[in-house]
Amino acid sequence: MTIRYLFIVTSTLLLTFLSTCDKTRVLKPEGLIISEGFKNPVGFYNSKPTFSWILPVSEQIKSQSAYQIVVATSKSNLPDNPDLWDSEKQESSKSTFVKYQGKELKSRQKVFWQVRFWNQDENASEWSEINSFELGLLNNNDWQAKWAGLDTAKDSIKGVRKFLMHRPQYLRKGFELSSDVVSARLYITAKGVFDVYLNGKDVSDDVMTPGWTPYNHRIETLTYDVSDFLETGNNAIAVELASGWHSGRISRRTALYDNFLSPKILCQLEVVMKDGSKQTIISDESWKGTTNGPIRLAGIYDGEVYDANFEMPNWNTATFDDSNWELVEVETISKDVKLAPKRHLTVKNQLVLTDVEIVSVDENSAVFNLKQNMVGVPKVKVPMKKDDTLKIRFSEMLLSDGTFYTKNYRSAKSTDYYIAVSDGIIEYTPKFTFHGFQFLELSGYDKNAKPDASWVQGIAQHSNFEKNGTFTSSHDKLNQLQSNITWGLRDNFFDIPTDCPQRDERLGWTGDAQVIAPTSLFNYDVHAFWTAWLQSLRENQSEHKDGMVPFIVPDVLQTKNGSSGWGDAAVIIPWDIYNATGDITVLEESYESAKKWVGYYQSKVKDKTYIPIMHSFGDWLQPYPSKTGKGGNRGDTPKELIHTAFFAHSAHLVSKIASVLGKTEDEKKYKKLYNTIASAFENEFFDGNGRLTGEIQTQTSYLLAIHFDLLKPETKIKAQKHLLEEIKNADYHLGTGFLGTPILPKVLDDMGEIDMMYKILFKETYPSWFYSINQGATTMWERWNSYSKADGYNPQPMNSLNHYAYGAIGEWMYERIAGIASLEPGYKKIRIAPIPNTEFLRSASASVKTPYGKASSSWVIEDDSFNLDVVIPPNTTAEIHIPNATQNNLLVNGNALKEASNLKLIRSDNNTLKLLAEPGSYNIQTKL
16 A cells, blocks of 8 residues: 555656646747748758748747757757857747858758747747758859750751751760769759659659749759669669750740750769769760650640650660760850759649549540549550550540530640550650640550540649648538639649640740739748749849830740739739748849839830830730620720839839838838829829729729729729729629739728628629639639530630639638738738628638648638637737627637637727737637
């Protein structure tokens, strides 16, 4: 009994001690990243990174009072001997995008870092895990290699519309290593797209590398850790090389890159041996190559031809005999084109679609339905006869007779071919092309075989970013809309933000990009994706002394005119990224570019003060335009109104950016410019009754004036009434194109017309978001009426069935239906303010991975009760708005509001209770 008693007492004391310790013990930081979200990268682009971390979820951690970052050249130096930088203890709540201020970092350098923080009670956390980053080759003079490849221009094949098609190349180099390998880095890029092997093994699972930049300014490089690929003795490096964006045909017209010569690779393998020696293998005159490999042709628009008769077993290994291959030609590295590490992640295979059904079989052909419009390539496993050709065609939808609808592909052939070398089952996945499709047709397979759904899979491809947010609701069509939005985003984020993924275009249209950016930032971690593309935008802008921003980036068409609403991407997207992430770096990088764009507007002002005269795509694809055919694509909102509205808006945003950057004089200058333009705008386009002076009234005219705050307060109130009249005249349908659609919900929200926005959103008939869903859409469409079951396809050839612009409604779905938004940049302060509408919804839920951790808002209406579950991450605060609530009928985690220590009443007005919340989880209930 005595022993048992002593055990109980000892255990009780130990538990008491541990409990006491737990109250003072602070867990270590989590989620360490550098710059725009990189985790322990190799081949990193930035020698002056920023550091971010997340505070762990714990009852002991509400906020951060201080931090310390240590940076060193080796793990062993941390945390006590940080030989690169010691921030020392900084009294600050800042836990995101802390700028490195240590010793200068250089190419190839590997850097290790740790962080710790102090909580609100001044208790220090444990040190974080040690993280690292390794820089790539930052400067052109870091390269010893030469551009190498065969002259495929001399015997290139004439393709569609007489464009040159270069035969894909197979390049290789054998080399010997005299000692065991300790570490090895492969630095590589291409004028074209490549896949690289070492000793027969594929070095990576990247797709279409290195990606697409303005090649006349910058080519991105990749770094691979290949330490495990090499052997003592004989080795071989081998590269498959195709035209890609650099040397293939790009766009529907003659483009800049048509003038570029044969594809080439640039390759530098740096090896450190066990004995301490170093060896470098470079692309040079000693490499050999052939075009007699199995990939006979490969083009982004037109597909790939693979002939198994030309297969070369073991061609990428050290034992292969390449004596009959020819020596490559070489070029030295130009000083005019910057070689720089890729600043966002590569395209990869992301998802395999296996739920496939056979639609039809006709003689020696079969049509397969993948049940989802997607972007990528097929994986086929098909029985064939020797020397027969398998033809693989693609389509987004079918015609009424079951045949392919490919008019919207225009000149893009989008067809792959496989030629069999023997009888039997072949497996084939194209490598140097990609397609936009839901339906796939196989023809030319073994006539004696019965087609089976297992013959086909779809490999969805997109840039390698993670999911950032979730949204769901009680309404099936609203959930389908969310699915369509996210598929459209992934499908068109193929190294750059493209307008469409299937036809002879697939270009980085700036207008499409600026309207979808906020929605994309809710759904995916595309911070690095956008900042990388903005660098390309600035590089193309630099070609124009007047500050013009091309309407596509990279600007392969060499455009001569900028367009209002399109070029403004230079200002709007950086501002959107800053507000979503809190990263001031994107504003610093884009500031001069934004000012130059405003200067371009100023250069276009002629006869009427502050009214620019310039190119415009208008409110692109507005429904029911007054003009028919191609002339109606630009809609009815006056071009001059659009020019002036965006001129004012960009000037206003530049003034806000200047304020953030501490540029006081510029802030005043551009705010004054904005106010002056706004006054000219109202005088030119609106009368004293707040009515548009033009003959045709459009929703977008009023939306731009109201949302950009271009009217005097008394005029704005009157204009709001006219807007509501226009919406009522449209039977509560939207009447907006690319420019008006994203701001429609924001304007109605600010006006308190939430129920009207719900009514518009849940419309089933054209033009509406649910209209395309009712016609079977699984992605967003380019036009509100791209297709109908009753009338078939829109007769115009510009009719993409995978276009993300109208998915901009997704921002409002997160912010207002589910009710989660950022009140201060980067979600430092969060707003939870759902506005339910019981006519359409019984529940909605959203979550977002903020820079401080996961935040979520989830509500459900059951009987006469409104239940809201909220999660607020550490080191933030939140305003929680509860509609139709009072203090007396509110319960927080089952208790009365006055008993909730982490919630404080701000005020109650307009039937809404507003609470200030500390980090934590809350269940809030109220009676309706």
